[in-house]
Amino acid sequence: MSVFTQRFDRVVIVGGSIAGSLAAAAAAPYFREVLVLDRDQFPTTPQQRNGVPQGAHFHALLAAGRNAMDELLPGFSEQMLEMGAADLDSTADVMRLDRLGWSPRFETPLHFLMASRPLIEFVIRDRAGAIDNVTFRAGVDVVGLLGDNGAVTGVRLAGDGVDELVADLVIDASGRRAKTPEWLAALGYSAAPETLVNAHWGYASTFLRVPENWEPGFKALACVPFGEGALTPESAQRAMAMWVVEGERRWVLTVQGSAGDYPPRQVDELKAFVASIGAPELSDALQAVEFPEKIALWRDTTNRLRDFAGHGDRPENFFSIGDAWAAFNPVYGQGMTSAALQARTLAQELAEHAASGVDSLKGLADRFYGRTSELVSFCWSSSTALDYRLPGVEVTVDGEPQEVQAGSADFSDRLAAWASLDRDRYVKYRETTQLLRSNEWLQDPVVVDEIKQNWDELGQLVKVR
Numbered sequence: 001m002s003v004f005t006q007r008f009d010r011v012v013i014v015g016g017s018i019a020g021s022l023a024a025a026a027a028a029p030y031f032r033e034v035l036v037l038d039r040d041q042f043p044t045t046p047q048q049r050n051g052v053p054q055g056a057h058f059h060a061l062l063a064a065g066r067n068a069m070d071e072l073l074p075g076f077s078e079q080m081l082e083m084g085a086a087d088l089d090s091t092a093d094v095m096r097l098d099r100l101g102w103s104p105r106f107e108t109p110l111h112f113l114m115a116s117r118p119l120i121e122f123v124i125r126d127r128a129g130a131i132d133n134v135t136f137r138a139g140v141d142v143v144g145l146l147g148d149n150g151a152v153t154g155v156r157l158a159g160d161g162v163d164e165l166v167a168d169l170v171i172d173a174s175g176r177r178a179k180t181p182e183w184l185a186a187l188g189y190s191a192a193p194e195t196l197v198n199a200h201w202g203y204a205s206t207f208l209r210v211p212e213n214w215e216p217g218f219k220a221l222a223c224v225p226f227g228e229g230a231l232t233p234e235s236a237q238r239a240m241a242m243w244v245v246e247g248e249r250r251w252v253l254t255v256q257g258s259a260g261d262y263p264p265r266q267v268d269e270l271k272a273f274v275a276s277i278g279a280p281e282l283s284d285a286l287q288a289v290e291f292p293e294k295i296a297l298w299r300d301t302t303n304r305l306r307d308f309a310g311h312g313d314r315p316e317n318f319f320s321i322g323d324a325w326a327a328f329n330p331v332y333g334q335g336m337t338s339a340a341l342q343a344r345t346l347a348q349e350l351a352e353h354a355a356s357g358v359d360s361l362k363g364l365a366d367r368f369y370g371r372t373s374e375l376v377s378f379c380w381s382s383s384t385a386l387d388y389r390l391p392g393v394e395v396t397v398d399g400e401p402q403e404v405q406a407g408s409a410d411f412s413d414r415l416a417a418w419a420s421l422d423r424d425r426y427v428k429y430r431e432t433t434q435l436l437r438s439n440e441w442l443q444d445p446v447v448v449d450e451i452k453q454n455w456d457e458l459g460q461l462v463k464v465r
């Protein structure tokens with residue numbers, strides 16, 4: 001790494017999970033020292049840890065997220081595979097049930113990495129920590145920001161030892177429960193508008209032990225009625241996914257329910273919950289496996305957007321990334337990918353900044369938010385669209401309840417049906433849902449006209465059993 005490009009002294013990153021580690025990789029070429037602080041302890045092997053309780057639940061890594069991780073941390077995929085992750089064909093290996101029925105199965109170049117969340121995070125941190133000027137410090141609780149003259153100048157730490165750290169840049173990657181508004185308020189800044197959308201989804205997850213040489217005909221089984229609607233009115237918005245992860249005969253299982261219809265913690269009750277979805281293939285799979293580990297529950301699935309990008313009253317040399325900025329309902333599997341794409345944009349922004357020869361970081365936060373807000377808005381609209389249609393959804397802006405205006409799924413249902421009629425088109429559609437491809441082609445007037453002209457026929461492909 002060239003010392004020439006390291007024109008700034010220190011960047012402090014709060015949070016050493018997915019967003020923080022990827023931001024460290026992005027910033028490393030431009031700072032003498034990259035210091036990543038986390039109040040939790042980091043395990044020395046891929047294990048569940050207290051600072052990331054969501055690690056007990058299944059984490060889908062979208063293809064775009066994997067690519068961005070490979071770009072920021074070359075060798076990421078190889079290390080994942082060496083440590084036991086599975087590389088699956090997104091259509092041939094995955095048996096997927098949605099409102100159109102079972103998805104077509106054929107070989108494609110579109111592949112996924114399947115692994116547990118602890119392994120994904122472990123490999124990212126391991127590779128980021130191997131960069132010469134990146135240091136991870138565990139057990140360090142950041143409790144506030146230092147500021148001067150319109151800019152953040154460092155962080156305040158809890159405890160009796162060194163209680164302040166100065167930095168040229170502070171990046172907040174402290175996750176879904178970030179205290180950023182309080183920290184900024186203490187420096188005299190007004191709060192950015194905060195929107196919450198809560199459709200009361202709940203998770204129940206565990207790791208399964210599957211029979212030796214088990215060949216059920218898939219390596220991942222997913223029932224995602226939430227993608228385009230529900231399978232039956234009684235089982236509205238219940239969902240399930242199970243797939244191979246690293247470890248001997250180990251698979252992860254996650255069961256989801258919305259509108260306060262939370263999946264239970266007991267094995268038999270959980271099986272009954274899945275059976276109510278009305279697809280015997282799901283229950284058959286669960287009959288074949290053992291449940292050796294405890295079932296973990298999760299209910300904090302609120303979409304939360306703090307509009308830092310649109311809020312002018314904020315300091316220089318500070319921005320939030322990942323869940324600390326926008327936390328999406330995890331049911332749609334976008335959080336890690338959004339964090340990775342944000343970090344990749346940060347790397348591009350810093351490269352351009354360095355090339356311009358400017359010796360100050362002034363304006364960096366503005367440009368970072370400006371370049372990433374389209375991605376965040378896209379993830380926000382796709383993860384809230386269905387939530388708006390669910391009974392009992394609560395929407396607030398700055399704590400004030402909002403009237404909910406649910407959009408119709410009629411067009412998106414037919415769009416999915418149209419895409420499924422042709423293999424190339426279907427792969428293109430899946431690439432779009434994996435954030436590999438912009439969705440502009442789906443808004444092309446030719447596509448829209450074709451759907452309108454075949455409205456009734458396409459509508460008949462949408463199954464409401």
Ligand SMILES: Cc1cc2nc3c(=O)[nH]c(=O)nc-3n(C[C@H](O)[C@H](O)[C@H](O)COP(=O)(O)OP(=O)(O)OC[C@H]3O[C@@H](n4cnc5c(N)ncnc54)[C@H](O)[C@@H]3O)c2cc1C
Pocket residue numbers: 014015016017018019020037038039040051052054057058059060061062140141142143173174175176178203298300321322323324330331332333334335336337339
């Ligand atoms: C149940 C569930 C399922 C999910 N499923 C998926 C999925 O399928 N696919 C997907 O892409 N995403 C999923 N997500 C989202 C995903 O977990 C996050 O988007 C992703 O981890 C990025 O988070 P992050 O790095 O911003 O924050 P986190 O991973 O939450 O990490 C925050 C870090 O900051 C540290 N920290 C917090 N406060 C402080 C402080 N004051 N000082 C120092 N350190 C601090 C914490 O210890 C932690 O290490 C899911 C989330 C949940 C809740």
